[in-house]
Amino acid sequence: MAMHPAPARPALSGGPLALTKESRTALRPVPEARITGGLWEARRAVNAGVSIPDGYERLAEAGNLHDLRLAAGTAEGEYANAGCPFMDSDVYKWLEAVAWQLGDPATEPERAERFAAQVAEVAELLAEAQEPDGYLDSYYQVVRPGSRFKELASGHELYCAGHLVQAAVAHHRTTGRTELLDVARRFADRIDAAFGQEEGRIDGVCGHPEIETALVELYRCTGERRYLERARYFIDRRGHGLLPGGRWGRSYWQDHAPVREAEAVAGHAVRQLYLLAGVVDVSVETGDASLLEAAERLWEEMAATKTYLTGGIGSHHSGETFGDPYELPSERAYTETCAAIASAMLSWRLLLATGRARYADHLERVLFNGFLSGVSLDGERYLYINPLQVREGHLRDEGDHTAFRTRWFRCACCPPNVMRLLASLPHYFAAAEADGLVLHQYATGSYAADGFGVEVATDYPWNGRIRVTVTEAPGADRALALRIPQWAAGRWTASAAGEEVDREAVADGWLRLRRTWRPGDTVVLDLDLAPRLTAGPVQADAVRGCAAIERGPLVYCVERVDQPDGIRLDELRLDPAGPLGEGEGPGLPSGVVAVTATGRVAAAPDGGWWPYGEVATASDAGAAETGGPGAGAPAGSVELIAVPYHLWAHREEGPMRVWIPLAGTGV
Amino acid sequence: MAMHPAPARPALSGGPLALTKESRTALRPVPEARITGGLWEARRAVNAGVSIPDGYERLAEAGNLHDLRLAAGTAEGEYANAGCPFMDSDVYKWLEAVAWQLGDPATEPERAERFAAQVAEVAELLAEAQEPDGYLDSYYQVVRPGSRFKELASGHELYCAGHLVQAAVAHHRTTGRTELLDVARRFADRIDAAFGQEEGRIDGVCGHPEIETALVELYRCTGERRYLERARYFIDRRGHGLLPGGRWGRSYWQDHAPVREAEAVAGHAVRQLYLLAGVVDVSVETGDASLLEAAERLWEEMAATKTYLTGGIGSHHSGETFGDPYELPSERAYTETCAAIASAMLSWRLLLATGRARYADHLERVLFNGFLSGVSLDGERYLYINPLQVREGHLRDEGDHTAFRTRWFRCACCPPNVMRLLASLPHYFAAAEADGLVLHQYATGSYAADGFGVEVATDYPWNGRIRVTVTEAPGADRALALRIPQWAAGRWTASAAGEEVDREAVADGWLRLRRTWRPGDTVVLDLDLAPRLTAGPVQADAVRGCAAIERGPLVYCVERVDQPDGIRLDELRLDPAGPLGEGEGPGLPSGVVAVTATGRVAAAPDGGWWPYGEVATASDAGAAETGGPGAGAPAGSVELIAVPYHLWAHREEGPMRVWIPLAGTGV
Incomplete structure (x- = not known):
């Protein structure tokens, strides 16, 4: 294995979305983004110092690593997670979290060394487990070897592969190393060769989307356009009844309608939003506007009719699915932590693609509420579901569906998903536009692109003052755009270099200040946080x-x-x-x-024993x-x-x- | 097989509960109960003429009969319902419905002949399928023969056995025949011998209660007290952690607490109420007052905090479980038809045990609403779930969980359950007390016990007038008790032999008229049906x-x-x-x-895209x-x-x- 080779292709940014020069987006992630203080810094420190190390122990304890060793032939015994064909993915999400952490200068050297050793160990295990033809999925290697690519609805093979790819791309981006990327590419090549409408290939899609967005990122990482084309294939072929109608209907896996025709988000919430994330990714790389249009339409339907105040989505426990429009019961909100993460991933992509502030507004709501509730302050306990109400007399004995903070889960998708989002979070906070910098989330830190850099100091969200100081500037006209959150409309003031900013300067949710900035220039935005x-x-x-x-x-x-x-x-x-x-x-x-x-x-x-009774009809209906x-x-x-x-x-x-x-x- | 032998033990009533002379209850079912007109007569005619005949076809089509033939060795091929270890029970519930129908004088001779032939055919099949040791369960005979009585949590073997017993008892009661009863007794004996705390027996309970109430009825039918004792054993051993904590926790199968200690109904609604039905049955036969007390306490907790206005119960789709107290979302009411049936069965038992009108009030509410919604007017389509709201934009593609009327279900528990309740319904309408007759449900028909008989004429529930005419009387002082429904409190008038009845004559929901009745005497009760x-x-x-x-x-x-x-x-x-x-x-x-x-x-x-907005705070909170x-x-x-x-x-x-x-x- 080569040590520290040059990246296969220079990335334009170091985060989860490394857009190419051909990507058609309004905004781009900034190559330099660091959160250095405040709420998110504290959460990220706990994530790196407690959650991610603990994750390795939990994955070992739950048998995820053992199951991969069985596939590698380096362990013996029973497959530990026999009923669960998706457990490899938790290893991959954890690997992705470690990879982002390795790219964070705040990670202490000793910890980084330990992380690097763990990645090396798992990467070696994966290489050992991988079949000569590139196939890698412990469940279908150990438990059901005769059923590879034959149980696409529930098998999660491409879902797991997608997470492997994401982890490998992250690892390559932050370290330049290729040992994980080599494994991921071999599996991606195997998948690319196996699927398609051509004679002799499998014409099918995976019951759980994830491969789509992963293949786009692999394209961005390697420059191999066939990965992008295969992602497009998986999106185009969905909604044509290739999957069976199961217990929750075909909408469960978004196979009831092609995405361009769907009128509403439907089915399993995480699946729907991972799919839409891939839809945006394919759209911005191929220029297919019909895909972006579909994603925006479905996102709006979701935000307007199927989203809890916390930004949580997915009302139903049964099937982890969306409900009907406005079906948002507080005590029975499923609002899975993974669905909040998926929602953040989608809103971020739509923000970059379109530059519309609504997506950043929503991203903020999800991050601070429906997502952040999912992990405890100490980084050791998680919520799988995030209800908006727990009743008096709530039954604690709810098996997998407990509403209280839990160390780990039998289906432990959420914890490593929390880890990877927190580890990559700085990339979600700022963006670059054609000739300027866009601050769309607020946290103390530093953000820079194209020679234009700022430092942000704030105690947000506890305090509404956000102070932005220019640290580097190209000496030419540049825009500094600050988002005026939807909830703060009309309730803010700002000054630039001590001079009050005219409120009329806001357009479409953005306060865009254009001038020739000099290092030391400051902008102060005061958002009125009065409770409402x-x-x-x-x-x-x-x-x-x-x-x-x-x-x-x-x-x-x-x-x-x-x-x-x-x-x-x-x-x-x-x-x-x-x-x-x-x-x-x-x-x-x-x-x-x-x-x-x-x-x-x-x-x-x-x-008494019957709690319903007559309504007293008043003659004045207004005072009823x-x-x-x-x-x-x-x-x-x-x-x-x-x-x-x-x-x-x-x-x-x-x-x-x-x-x-x-x-x-x-x- | 003997033809029309004398019953093993003379039944004191012909319905689903044939109390013994030793049964300690306030009321008893009347031996003669017929519904001859009105809403329920029409529904029962459709049940006998359409639903039950159609049920046979559906059971054949779904493979339930085929699977039994596999067990009997008279068919070949795959087990049709491989994932479902409970499908025999639907055959038994259907058999029970046919049995009750055979005891109904309104069943046309030609139809009765066809029913009898079908019962004979299925009874022969069951006798062929039964193992020499009495064991009979097609799933564990064909699919998992090595796992008999080893998968008690999910295997449904005793549940199926219970339904077999209920069908056999019904068939014996209405026809005097024993071919089904012989099969059922052999299996009951096998179960009785296999379970217990004694050395060498299985100390366990079935994940789905049903065997308890069935064994009590088998005791009543045969006089064999060991069946009663085994029922008591199954109740006493529940709640001691003999079942595993599964996906929905131990409460799912009511194994989280012994029934005498449980403070609230919990878990799977049908399981909870079938268990409580058995608890009442065992209580009235053994005189164990602690069991009746537990059943009353849990019923009240359910009625007061966990029951929909329709009488429906079980809020959760996930696990088909109760929710927390007052967790009663309208659009996501699961309120399974089987749960309404279970609720009617329990309320009826509690009414008989205690004589309290509240149980008859609740029985009426459940029958007319949460139960009756479960079957269409034409008797050909069913609701598995009975929500109180369907939203604009409701997603139709919900797989097994559709909110709309359906011909049959993959898990078809509800249709034959509807059939057996409608077929036995007249027994639920009147009762006898020590020296009188109790009319607690109102339908045109005739009801008699101990030489005291009445005819009821009414167009209830469309019209509130109920006319009761005495048809036979013993010439001695007798009470005629009429229930004043809770919703009609203070909104009724009545006359006996033309004289107005004093409203103060009502006590605890009963209008009890005591006199020496003569044939031709009439009582007219007028309930005010004004909408409210x-x-x-x-x-x-x-x-x-x-x-x-x-x-x-x-x-x-x-x-x-x-x-x-x-x-x-x-x-x-x-x-x-x-x-x-x-x-x-x-x-x-x-x-x-x-x-x-x-x-x-x-x-x-x-x-717009975000549907939440600020509350305008008014200075006068009252007009907010x-x-x-x-x-x-x-x-x-x-x-x-x-x-x-x-x-x-x-x-x-x-x-x-x-x-x-x-x-x-x-x-």
């Missing part, structure tokens, strides 16, 4: 009569542990006329801002109050404390809710 | 700000097909101050009463209105038409909702 109450759409039955508390980009929740003793969370009402205040988050890390509000307690009347067992009389006021949703279930695993019924509406 | 609006409990977020329409025992729903053109159901609001009227059900059978109400259309504002994207301005009034919920999806498979948001509440 948010209502849901009228069609969302689950949140009717309720409000949620938000502050800046953060969604808040109330947990029982913070409320006065004896108050049942189900009986708490929010007084929308009461003041909203700010304070320390009790029992939470220093700096975390909690929100206070005025609550009332609506003691539920004793409805439900009576009988349906109504609770508001009692005295209480101070209600809300904490950031992403920090729930850290102090007590008890009742929680994001949406709080409003007092005084009579319902 | 119902509210949900404050803790039920899913129905906050909504009302449902009820009329008598029926829950109503609105379907898009009945509303003015162009109205989206999600935008419809109900004016609680508007009048409620009655009319013909458009496109529904003559006699069906529809309800009209005043609706408003709250056009949803265009929220949600603003921004959350609010829709009420527009003009429309006449809204509601139809009985059990008739939904008969004319159009479109949007539907039971709970309608109230206009004028600002939410």
